[in-house]
Amino acid sequence: MRKRFTLYMLVTWLVGHCASGFAPPVGPSPRLLHRAEKNLTRAIMHDIFSPPAASRIYLYANVAAYETLVMQDENYRTLHGQVAGFPNIPGLKSDKKVNYELAAVYAFFKTGGKLVFSEHLLTDSVNVILNDFREKDTLVYNNSIRLGQAVSDSVLSWSTKDNYASTRAKRRYTYSKQKGKWTPTPPGFIDAVEPYWSQIRPVSLDSAGQFKPVPPHAYNTDTASLFMKEVREVYHVTRKLTQEEILIASFWDCNPFYLNTQGHLNFATKKLSPGGHWISIAGQAAESKNKNWQETAAAYVLTSMALFDGFISCWDEKYRSQFIRPETVINAYMDEKWRPLLQTPPFPEYTSGHSVISAAAAVVLTAVLGDHFAFDDHTETDYGLPVRSFKSFKEASEEAGISRLYGGIHFRSAIVNGQVQGDRIGQHLLSRIKVKR
Template structure:
């Protein structure tokens, strides 16, 4: 009875400490901010079809991170400068998105769909709009952490470590990524291609309602893969069944890094990111993953 009572008291003390710490994470302050004001400068992000949804979480960089010293600790290099010059680095990125999405094979389409992870897919039928809810990018990696623990027959401490470190990598990854998104405010491929390349072009995936640079999935997937590799090993073959409930087949991966690479390039296949956002997002995620491993010491 004494062990039971002490366990309850200890658990309560832990939860009280967590809630006290979380109360100062700035979340409530960000709920009181003014509505996001869009820049009218050329090359800056504006809402996209089909719903032209307002900017999602423009103040998320103000949320207190867990392992980072600030949202801008791993600030990426700036994106290519917006230009309509066909020889510019920016338009080369744009034309690559258009070219790739025009010539995709079945495997590339499946990859884009598997990593879509759109938690708010907007369906439009006449005047009727309704959302189909699916798993988010973060939710997909939490699922992978659980599958890995099951495959490895991990004990309770190792399993909780996998969930904890993956969650922190995702949390800090989104803060770091969103810090850059609303700093650079880069225009999405759909907007540029429709204006300068083809008015009829549409991406395979729905364009998310926030700026383009860097690629969120590239950042958080790489960060999550870093911490999971640190726990379960760099070579960890597994079958990902996360999307089966949403009508997609399982996918086989040789490692978490293999999965993160695929998640990142899926954004190019989906037509929603330029290669610069993907490559620099991966570097950003790698730095975050390493920071989580270095900062959070598990016994």
């Protein structure tokens, strides 16, 4: 009920501008789009989508909103002709009165709703908006909904060709029995998450392996090896964490499925995904500078593209190297009772997903909103953690990376090389896709 009431209040601003029957130009405050992003995040959390799968939902929903708004702004470019296979989405005739803001939010909700399991979490909210608007101006309402639906239909049709459906039908992942390869970890010993994600069609990359990182240090349990040096670093760092380092690890935890174990009782705590955290940062940053609808939609869509391609590239390497997690090695060779501060995620170690996607997102946000962009990140306050302040997107991405060492779930080389990988992805994305003319 609270969600419905909040959205109802937000839409009164939009309705007032359209009561005359004329579609207004894009207004300066895209509050409704920010609210739509938050509602989609809630649905993703509720349904416990994996980090890569969550990035796919954010991508298509944000593409739908962006492509709707770009139809009335000649300063911005459609993705058609820039992204392989992206459709040419026709708008309505020029004499049709359309509120592009309403159409964009409707396209966002309809697209996101078809990609989550709990579609009702979004449809309940959007119906409140639509029912009120219908009473105010039937003509603009019908045109706007028709346009939003057409854009959503086109984007969803394009989404069906990204190989997602075929990866759902793949055989169960088979673990390698070679030494140094990843195996499921405590407490849940959960099966491998998205082992075939590298087969998903990227947005800007030519292939999943385009920015293949250098390989991890060779698995070697000799005490003088580079590998064991990294193992010892994780062990010693996590045994003497400061309160600040513990806070950093917790702030960037972003584990969508944290398994609580109390005796024979197991239950999950649902949390934000890593991509969801960066979508939140994009929204907060755009809102802090009063960016208009089109500028905000551009920030969201570029961030979602960076996250999407970042996960494809990272997961390609994860299941290529299939590298062992610190927890497994430390328990076997150093301390069988040791546990990391954070729960080890159910997929291979190399490279660090947080490091890859955070670096990629930071690159595009820097390009869109500026370097040395200071901001306060309120993302985790809903989950009991304080606000953190950053001097730039790069600083935030670097903290996200090192948080995985503090959390005890990654070796340093996976973080450092993951950041290089993500930076290259972000730069490549900007070279291939131009949102402004």
